[in-house]
Amino acid sequence: MTEEEQLANWRSQLTPEERASLETLNVKGPRTQELLDRQAAESIAISHLFERSSVARELHAAAMLLRRGLGRVSVAEALDFSRQDDRFVRPFPESRFLTTREAMQEETDMLKIVEAGRGKFGEIGQGKSWKPTGSAVAINEEQAAAIEHILRSRDLVTAVRGVAGSGKTTMLDQAVRAIADLSGLDVMAFAPSASATEILRRHGFNSAATVQKLLADPELQRLATGKILLIDEAGFLSVREMRQLLSFAAGNNCRVILAGDSRQHHSVERGDALRILEKSAVVASAALNKIFRQQIPALRAAIEDLAQGKTEEGFDRLDRFGVIREMEKTNERIKAICDLQIGALREKQSSLIVAPTHGEGRRIAAAVRKELRAQGLIEEAEHSFIRLEKLNLTKAQREDVINYLPGQVIEFHRRAAGGFKSGEQWQVIGSQGRKEIVVERKGERRFLALAQAGKFDLFRAESVALSVGDTVRITKNFRVGGIRFRNNELHTVTAVEAGKVTLDAGEFGARGALHLDQGIVVTSHASQGKTVAQVIVSVPVESFGQANEAQFYVSMSRARKAMYLFTDSKVALREAVTRKSARLSPWELIAGGNGHVQKELIADLVRASNGNKKLNVHTKGQIKRDGRGHEVPEPER
Numbered sequence: 342m343t344e345e346e347q348l349a350n351w352r353s354q355l356t357p358e359e360r361a362s363l364e365t366l367n368v369k370g371p372r373t374q375e376l377l378d379r380q381a382a383e384s385i386a387i388s389h390l391f392e393r394s395s396v397a398r399e400l401h402a403a404a405m406l407l408r409r410g411l412g413r414v415s416v417a418e419a420l421d422f423s424r425q426d427d428r429f430v431r432p433f434p435e436s437r438f439l440t441t442r443e444a445m446q447e448e449t450d451m452l453k454i455v456e457a458g459r460g461k462f463g464e465i466g467q468g469k470s471w472k473p474t475g476s477a478v479a480i481n482e483e484q485a486a487a488i489e490h491i492l493r494s495r496d497l498v499t500a501v502r503g504v505a506g507s508g509k510t511t512m513l514d515q516a517v518r519a520i521a522d523l524s525g526l527d528v529m530a531f532a533p534s535a536s537a538t539e540i541l542r543r544h545g546f547n548s549a550a551t552v553q554k555l556l557a558d559p560e561l562q563r564l565a566t567g568k569i570l571l572i573d574e575a576g577f578l579s580v581r582e583m584r585q586l587l588s589f590a591a592g593n594n595c596r597v598i599l600a601g602d603s604r605q606h607h608s609v610e611r612g613d614a615l616r617i618l619e620k621s622a623v624v625a626s627a628a629l630n631k632i633f634r635q636q637i638p639a640l641r642a643a644i645e646d647l648a649q650g651k652t653e654e655g656f657d658r659l660d661r662f663g664v665i666r667e668m669e670k671t672n673e674r675i676k677a678i679c680d681l682q683i684g685a686l687r688e689k690q691s692s693l694i695v696a697p698t699h700g701e702g703r704r705i706a707a708a709v710r711k712e713l714r715a716q717g718l719i720e721e722a723e724h725s726f727i728r729l730e731k732l733n734l735t736k737a738q739r740e741d742v743i744n745y746l747p748g749q750v751i752e753f754h755r756r757a758a759g760g761f762k763s764g765e766q767w768q769v770i771g772s773q774g775r776k777e778i779v780v781e782r783k784g785e786r787r788f789l790a791l792a793q794a795g796k797f798d799l800f801r802a803e804s805v806a807l808s809v810g811d812t813v814r815i816t817k818n819f820r821v822g823g824i825r826f827r828n829n830e831l832h833t834v835t836a837v838e839a840g841k842v843t844l845d846a847g848e849f850g851a852r853g854a855l856h857l858d859q860g861i862v863v864t865s866h867a868s869q870g871k872t873v874a875q876v877i878v879s880v881p882v883e884s885f886g887q888a889n890e891a892q893f894y895v896s897m898s899r900a901r902k903a904m905y906l907f908t909d910s911k912v913a914l915r916e917a918v919t920r921k922s923a924r925l926s927p928w929e930l931i932a933g934g935n936g937h938v939q940k941e942l943i944a945d946l947v948r949a950s951n952g953n954k955k956l957n958v959h960t961k962g963q964i965k966r967d968g969r970g971h972e973v974p975e976p977e978r
Contacts, residue, residue, distance in 0.1 A: 373412060377775075382410030383422060387441065388737035395444040395580070395611045396925040399423045399437045409741070432931050444580075445927040448617060451584040452928065454591055455623045458497020465499075465569065465596060466492030469523040473515065483631050484512040490627035491516050491598055492523065497591060500575070500599040500618065500626040504648035505898035506634025506872075509600055510544050513571065516598075517546075520569065528569045528598075531555055533577035533608070535818045535827040540870055541573055552578065556585050566593040574870070575601035580612025580926075599624070604648060605895050606866050607924070609733075617926050634872060636901050640664075647894040652919045659897065660911065664904045667911045674879065674907045675708045681877050681905060682709055682861075686718065691873040694862040695896045697880055697887035702862035705879060709861050710811070719810030724837050726807060727854040729766075729800035731816065739794035742772045748802065750854060751780055751789070755796040759787055766853050768802075802854055807837050813844070814860035814867065822847065829867045831860045865896040876900035879907045880914055888914070891922035 342350065352360070361367060377385070386405040390397050402423040406414055414422075423429070429439040471492055473485050487501050503509025517528045530546035532538045533553070541549035552572060555561050570590060572578070578586070590597045603616035618624040630648065635641035639662045646655030659665055668674040678694060685692035694709070696702040713719045729750055738744050749769040753761050761767070767780035767789070777788045807813070811834040815826045824847035826832075836843035842855070868876075876899045880888055897904055908914045 376412045377409055379410055379414050379418065382406055382414060383426070385409045385737050385741060386422075387428060388740075389735045391441050391444055391611060392735040392737060393609060393611050394924055395448070395927050396438055396440045396930050399439055402429070402439065409743075430927070430931070438925070438930055440927040440930055444611060445931070447580045447584055447612065448926060448928045451580055451587060451614065451617070452621055452623055454584070454587045455496075455498050455618060458591060459623070460495050461497065462495050462596065464492065465494050465520060465526070466523040471519050471523060481508070481631065483629050484508060484515070487512055487627040487629055488516045488519055490625070492519060494596075494625065496625060498587065498597045498599060498618070498624050500615070500624045501629065502602055502619070502626055503600060503629040504602055504632060504645075505605065505895070506632045506644065507629035508633050509629055510540065510573070512629065513573065513600055514544055514546075517571065526569055527567075528571050529565050530571045530573065532573045533582070534574065534829075536829045537574045537577075537870055539827055539830075546571075552582060552586060556582070556589070562589065562593070565589075565595065567595065569596045569598060571598045571600065573600050575599040576603045576605055576613070576615045577601070577608050578614045579608040579610035580614045580617070581610060582608070583612070583614035583618075602648070603923075604650065604891065606869055606891050607922070611924070612926065613924055616923055617928055621928060634898070634901055640900070640904060644894075644898045647890075647897065650890070652890050652893065653915065655897075656893075656915050656918060659904065659906065664897075665906045665908065665911055665914070667908055669909045671881070671909075674881070674909065675705055678705055678877055678879060678905075678907060679709050679712045681875070683712055683716065683718070685875050686713075690875060690902075692875040692877065693868060693871060693873045693899055694877045694879070695865055695868050695899070696862050696878070697865065697884040697892055699864065701879055701881065701884050702864065703859065706859040706861040710859070713810070714808070720808045722837075723806045723808040724839055725804050726842070727802050728805040728858060729816070729854045729856055730803055730858075732799045732801055734799055736794050739797075739799055740791045742775050742778060742791060745769050745772060745778050745799070747771060750800045750802050751797050752800060753797045757789070757793045757796040759789060759793075761787075761789070761797075800854070805855070805858070807834050807842060809834055809837055812860035813857045814863060815856065816858050817856035819856060826856075829863075831863075865892045868899050869895050871899055872901065873899055874901050875903040875905075877905045877907070880917075881907075881909050882913060885913065885917040888917040889920040889922040890918065893918035 355363075383406060386402065386409055390402060390405050400423070403416075403419040406419045406422050407416065410419070423439070428441055428443075430442055430445055431439045471488065473488075487503075491499055491501065501509070501512070503512070517530075520526055520528055530538075530541050530549040531552045532541055532549065533551065535551060538549040538551055550561060555565060555570075570586070572586070575583075587597065589595070599615060599618070601615055603613065603619055607613045607616070619626055630645070632641050632645055632648070635644055639658065643655045643658035643662070643664075646652070646658060656665070666677070668677065682692055682694060694702075694705060696705060710719065714721065729752070732749075734744060747769055751767045751769060753763050753765050753767075756763055765782065767782045767787075770779040770781050770786065772778050773788055776792065777790055780787055780789050813832055813834060815828055815830045815832065818828050819826055826846065830846075832844040832846055834842060835845055836848075841848065862879075876897065878896045897906070
């Protein structure tokens with residue numbers, strides 16, 4: 342587009358209110374308030390920028406400082422901050438990518454713990470021979486080899502990568518049985534999310550708990566001491582969580598088995614820990630690449646391509662099989678999705694609709710729900726409730742008064758100073774200076790210090806209409822009357838009246854705002870771990886910002902029998918889904934991403950990050966080779 346066309350395009354997207362807000366009189370009219378000094382703005386900028394990413398562009402750091410240092414920080418000062426601040430580390434002086442000393446320290450600590458534990462233990466299987474039990478393992482050489490890999494491990498940490506639909510959970514069940522038979526050692530199972538622990542329980546791991554609970558609960562830590570810790574869906578662990586887990590294991594005579602798929606979705610918090618461990622080659626891994634979930638060979642071959650990172654090949658296979666359908670008109674695309682979903686429901690086949698964004702999901706869900714009502718599959722009568730939509734702010738944002746608006750809801754997950762109890766919901770009324778907000782509950786008003794942002798989450802309250810027959814998705818772990826509801830679980834509404842909702846899992850009152858949403862359409866993050874007969878994916882051009890390799894792989898691999906993907910541009914979609922989803926790590930930034938870095942290089946990074954206030958690692962062209970013949974850059978500090 343030309344500059345004039347771009348401006349016209351941007352203006353066309355503005356609402357009348359937004360347009361009016363940009364008029365000179367309105368911009369200059371309000372009184373300037375709550376400006377931060379440069380030091381405070383720098384702290385917020387670094388905290389926010391590096392909470393969910395370990396590496397950032399130099400200009401992103403400058404822009405973040407300008408955003409919160411508005412009126413106090415010049416462009417020149419922001420650029421100087423991103424280029425000169427001692428808290429940043431870059432691979433060479435001219436690099437436009439940077440990380441922080443703190444983020445780098447997390448990764449080097451994690452790698453050091455794993456490296457120190459290599460070959461320091463007896464074999465998990467105590468050197469005894471093992472024979473498969475059960476036909477599923479007996480006929481699958483890959484699964485049997487993975488179990489042998491676990492049993493022969495002499496390391497603190499061992500890993501198994503199982504692609505989507507490869508029977509990883511079945512293999513883990515057999516591995517735990519083998520460990521018990523050969524060594525008598527106890528295995529405790531954990532996962533990063535409550536929904537993943539529920540899957541473990543359904544497969545016989547009755548005491549499965551979340552990794553977060555293990556890291557926070559002294560009693561659970563006491564029970565885990567000396568045990569083998571099995572971590573399923575390990576790809577969801579951040580570097581911080583992985584470091585804490587491995588530190589606990591190393592200090593409490595534990596062994597760790599990591600099982601997961603680093604090509605699927607990663608943690609929200611910074612650091613793709615499992616992928617870094619795999620790529621650095623400090624962890625010995627076995628792989629389950631043979632897929633069983635897809636029952637049609639052509640679909641299975643396409644998912645195998647996606648699992649191996651051959652996204653373009655997998656896309657083309659699906660396209661040739663007729664999975665990918667291009668429809669330019671939105672109403673035609675949504676009608677086709679509705680017809681497929683309702684057809685599956687009538688045939689009593691499990692079906693899941695996946696969309697990259699909540700906006701696209703709500704648009705499709707409204708259309709499907711309207712059609713379900715027209716066909717009598719959900720009841721006419723409905724009641725309105727208040728639901729909470731999490732704003733997903735970083736801790737730095739929750740500590741910043743500028744992000745609080747009247748009507749928002751704060752819910753505490755830990756007891757906080759000021760008389761706030763875990764589980765309580767308070768409404769935001771206003772602010773009190775830069776460090777406190779005013780909240781209200783049942784007519785009582787209190788001041789809340791934002792320094793306690795780690796103890797609560799911020800939500801937007803909105804209305805949701807529910808009818809008998811509706812499918813809803815739980816959006817937060819909670820318990821009511823002895824019934825546990827887990828994040829991302831799907832449930833059916835079986836009864837509804839004013840102030841009360843009954844789901845297929847049980848009844849709970851609706852006195853406060855509800856942690857649920859429509860469950861007709863889910864994001865790919867919410868779909869991970871689910872298996873259905875049919876999956877329907879909608880990715881129009883306006884959703885391409887959330888499309889990438891992981892989103893495509895996870896979404897399509899849910900189905901056993903049928904897959905459909907709707908878009909308004911196949912050519913553009915093919916490009917969008919080949920975007921990498923992995924986040925660059927400090928180890929990759931500094932070490933150049935070499936998968937077989939010498940132990941000396943890792944040790945150098947550890948020493949440098951421990952001892953140097955400012956670390957600049959760059960290469961001067963010298964080449965070393967490791968034991969496998971791979972080139973390794975010579976570091977200079």
